[in-house]
Amino acid sequence: MDLRILEHRxxxxxxxxxxxxxxxxxxxxLLLLPRRTRCKFFSLTETPEDYTIMLDEEGYxxxxxxxxxxxxxxxxLVLNVLSNGRSAGSSQVIGVTKIAKSVIAPLAxxxxxVLMLSTYQTDYILVREKDLPVVIRTLAGEFDxxxxxxxxxxxxxxxxxxxSFLKPRHETSPTVHPVQSPRNKFCILTVAxxxxxxxxxxxxxxxxxxxxxxxxxxxxxPGPDTIRFFAFxxxxxxxxxxxxxxxxxxxxxxxxxxxxxxxxxxxxxxxxQPLGFDECGIxxxxxxxxxxxxxxxxxxxxxNFDHALVPEDGIDxxxxxxxxxxxxxxxxxxxxxxx
Amino acid sequence: MDLRILEHRxxxxxxxxxxxxxxxxxxxxLLLLPRRTRCKFFSLTETPEDYTIMLDEEGYxxxxxxxxxxxxxxxxLVLNVLSNGRSAGSSQVIGVTKIAKSVIAPLAxxxxxVLMLSTYQTDYILVREKDLPVVIRTLAGEFDxxxxxxxxxxxxxxxxxxxSFLKPRHETSPTVHPVQSPRNKFCILTVAxxxxxxxxxxxxxxxxxxxxxxxxxxxxxPGPDTIRFFAFxxxxxxxxxxxxxxxxxxxxxxxxxxxxxxxxxxxxxxxxQPLGFDECGIxxxxxxxxxxxxxxxxxxxxxNFDHALVPEDGIDxxxxxxxxxxxxxxxxxxxxxxx
Numbered sequence: 289m290d291l292r293i294l295e296h297r298x299x300x301x302x303x304x305x306x307x308x309x310x311x312x313x314x315x316x317x318l319l320l321l322p323r324r325t326r327c328k329f330f331s332l333t334e335t336p337e338d339y340t341i342m343l344d345e346e347g348y349x350x351x352x353x354x355x356x357x358x359x360x361x362x363x364x365l366v367l368n369v370l371s372n373g374r375s376a377g378s379s380q381v382i383g384v385t386k387i388a389k390s391v392i393a394p395l396a397x398x399x400x401x402v403l404m405l406s407t408y409q410t411d412y413i414l415v416r417e418k419d420l421p422v423v424i425r426t427l428a429g430e431f432d433x434x435x436x437x438x439x440x441x442x443x444x445x446x447x448x449x450x451x452s453f454l455k456p457r458h459e460t461s462p463t464v465h466p467v468q469s470p471r472n473k474f475c476i477l478t479v480a481x482x483x484x485x486x487x488x489x490x491x492x493x494x495x496x497x498x499x500x501x502x503x504x505x506x507x508x509x510p511g512p513d514t515i516r517f518f519a520f521x522x523x524x525x526x527x528x529x530x531x532x533x534x535x536x537x538x539x540x541x542x543x544x545x546x547x548x549x550x551x552x553x554x555x556x557x558x559x560x561q562p563l564g565f566d567e568c569g570i571x572x573x574x575x576x577x578x579x580x581x582x583x584x585x586x587x588x589x590x591x592n593f594d595h596a597l598v599p600e601d602g603i604d605x606x607x608x609x610x611x612x613x614x615x616x617x618x619x620x621x622x623x624x625x626x627x
Numbered sequence: 628m629d630l631r632i633l634e635h636r637x638x639x640x641x642x643x644x645x646x647x648x649x650x651x652x653x654x655x656x657l658l659l660l661p662r663r664t665r666c667k668f669f670s671l672t673e674t675p676e677d678y679t680i681m682l683d684e685e686g687y688x689x690x691x692x693x694x695x696x697x698x699x700x701x702x703x704l705v706l707n708v709l710s711n712g713r714s715a716g717s718s719q720v721i722g723v724t725k726i727a728k729s730v731i732a733p734l735a736x737x738x739x740x741v742l743m744l745s746t747y748q749t750d751y752i753l754v755r756e757k758d759l760p761v762v763i764r765t766l767a768g769e770f771d772x773x774x775x776x777x778x779x780x781x782x783x784x785x786x787x788x789x790x791s792f793l794k795p796r797h798e799t800s801p802t803v804h805p806v807q808s809p810r811n812k813f814c815i816l817t818v819a820x821x822x823x824x825x826x827x828x829x830x831x832x833x834x835x836x837x838x839x840x841x842x843x844x845x846x847x848x849p850g851p852d853t854i855r856f857f858a859f860x861x862x863x864x865x866x867x868x869x870x871x872x873x874x875x876x877x878x879x880x881x882x883x884x885x886x887x888x889x890x891x892x893x894x895x896x897x898x899x900q901p902l903g904f905d906e907c908g909i910x911x912x913x914x915x916x917x918x919x920x921x922x923x924x925x926x927x928x929x930x931n932f933d934h935a936l937v938p939e940d941g942i943d944x945x946x947x948x949x950x951x952x953x954x955x956x957x958x959x960x961x962x963x964x965x966x
Contacts (some may be wrong), residue, residue: 308652311650313647321831326834485829486824488831489660489827490824493660497656
């Protein structure tokens, strides 16, 4: 399989809800007016906590610093796996499950922390720029690696990178983070770029003006066990939207495209406390058991928490799976302490 | 004829170009998302100097004060003439010309300063709330006057208003303001409210992101003798747009509706220095000669200057007309000073 290191150099930041007005002008441009910006990698994810934005340096320049913005102190590079028709594992599974064993697990073992951004089209793995040598050495066995430079794909070999950065393999047992499963159902959609204008007002309405918290929601709004979650990305000209099935009803039904099966997805939200950006293996602890069970999953990291989306009819087995794993780790810890 | 005093209580303000980002969030709502706001009278006019906003108090609440905003210290009421099929003067002329003799001139004579807002649908005359008694006494002879209250039209008679506010008639000779005539041509258009979303991205692009000054304009942009001018209004559910014919090309051609003649308009811009809000007779000095010559005109006041739009093929005679009037006043002044 091929692994591409994309040209985008990405910054990751959090925008406070109360500061959204401050950024509406540049965000409008990044969302809807691609001709007005040189940004090619833009992702905006609304969660109850904040808006997480991942965007390349061209886009980042458009966002003036303010007290409402927190930026992760690192530049991230974007990895993308091209299957070349040869799927890793079952050809049925999609999303992060497909790269769990080949990318996610090895990077976790080599102490590389990753952020994931699944879209309708593909799955992006974000790694810190400084970790790139380790990433290449770790994955060169499994993949042909190419670095995109000025539009060309240049092969990268292990010899190109110093081995001095290779970190010791991860040995300690991972922190197992609590998971929650909100009751709302999600769709994973795309829109043809030339029809984006036709959904612009609804998109703006949903993203910028649906700010009443769930407690104050009108009848028909999200219930108490649901989560506000809306992810929009515009990457290299491709649009991807993840939204609640209720929210989807606000959009013209003929313009949002989904896979032919039209399935709905449930969310597993990872983290009781904000996860931070240094811990390794967070994605792996979810993706590996799902890969073992052949369950597809999209995965979207945000500034505070991670979010996996699994097929609606698989949510119960996923939750069981993750609970069993938690018990197993607890058991391992107890026994290793001689209890 | 009937004159309606509408329910809207309107504020008039100027937004500095450099502060537009500060107001993008509320303006988006006022422009495109009528369900998110209780504002029923909203007008935004871009000129080289600033953005002039006229909006009712519900809309005004959405705009937080800042160093970028200047607000006229008055509340304005909105007058609207219903022709009842009986047109004043020629049935061919439209716009402010039609009400020049019956409304504009009498108000000027009674020292009532007015702001005009012509739209595709009609012409709104804004008067200060405190001038309403004078307005009613001045116009009651010519019109049946109705005040809209909670959706009903209540007849108003002169007896309802105190006569103590009636000001002396205006006797001094008016200031004659210089006029300019930029070379660009304008269209006066409407859009069906349910197709507004289809032009939303172009509208946002034109209003919020076309900010390079004419000097730096790309080839094909406005020339040196042209003016940046774009007026959008959404009043009681009706949309009106005045834009440069070049700007119109950016919009989908099938969604903008104009009168069947599809004529183009040229601008007469009134004022060498900002006009302020206290002087009376500024509209009258333009509208009366046009009425005498049976030339249609739309008229849009902004924070600093006034703008009349006249049929393309009438611009030369209008300019001649206004110059002759200027000379006449100059002559009158010279002779009255005994020179």
